[in-house]
Amino acid sequence: MPQQAERAEIAQLRAQLERVQGRKIDAPVLPVHPALSDLLPGGGLRPGAVYSVSGAMSLLLGLIAGPSQEGSWCGMVGMPEVGIEAAERLGVDLGRVVLVPRPGIRWIAVAATLAEVLPVVAVRPLSRAGNADASRLMARLRDRNGVLLVQGPWPQAEATLDVAGASWEGLGRGHGYLSGRSLTVTSSSRRWPTPRRRRLLLPAGDGSVAQINEPLTAAWGARDEIGDTRAGGEPPRIRAVG
Helix, strand or coil: CHHHHHHHHHHHHHHHHHHHHCCCCCCCCEECCHHHHCCCHHHEECCCCEEEEECCHHHHHHHHHHHHHCCCCEEEECCCCCCHHHHHHCCCCHHHEEEECCCHHHHHHHHHHHHCCCCEEEECCCCCCCHHHHHHHHHHHHHHCCEEEECCCCCCCCEEEEEEEEEEEEECCCCEEEEEEEEEEEEECCCCCCCEEEEEECCCCCCCCEECCCCHHHHCCCCCCCCCCCCCCCCCCCCCCC
C-alpha cells in the first residue's frame, strides 16, 4: 500500500508539472549527433522547449544537423553569415533548411511564423524580446511541439550551452593549414544538479563533429589564440601561403 500511494503521488506530480510546462516530460526527443547528446536533457532536442546556444555558430549547426537528417525541416533567422558549405560538412541537410537572413526588427514575428510550420527554428535576436512576445512565442512552440534554438540568452531555457577554450589545430610555428578546432562546451540545465562539460572537435578535420576522449582537466587550459604557445612567450606570427 505505501508503494502504491507513493506511485500515485509521483504520477500526480508529473501530471501537474506537464500541465505547467505544456508538454509531456517523457515525450520523444529529436535526435542530435552522438557527440552532443550527453549535453542535452533526454539526449536530444525536446519538443516545445527552447535552448540557449552561446558562442560558436558551428555548435548551433551541429544541433540542427541531426533533426534535418531525420527529415525535420529547420529554419534559421537573422544569420546572414551562415556558411553553407560548412553547414553541409557538419551534417546539415540543406534541402530541409529555410533561411531568413535579414528579418529586421520583426525577427520574433518571423520566428513565430516559422514555428507554425517548421519543427526546428534557430534565431539570433536582433533586440531584447519583451516578456509578452516571448510568452506568445513559447506558447506557439508548445502548441506545435516545435524546438527553438536561440543564439544568445533566453529565459526559462531547457538548457544553456556555452563555448570556451577554442583552439585551432594544424598550425606549426607560423605556417600550416587549419585542420580543426577543439573547444569545451558547458551545458547547464535545471534538470541537472551540476553543469556538464565535453571537449569536442567542432569542426573536426573532415568538417564534422567529434568528441575528444580525454580528461577535461587536461584540456581546460586550451589556448584561445591561433598558434602554438605551449613553449611560452609570444605567439608566433602567422604567414599566409598559397
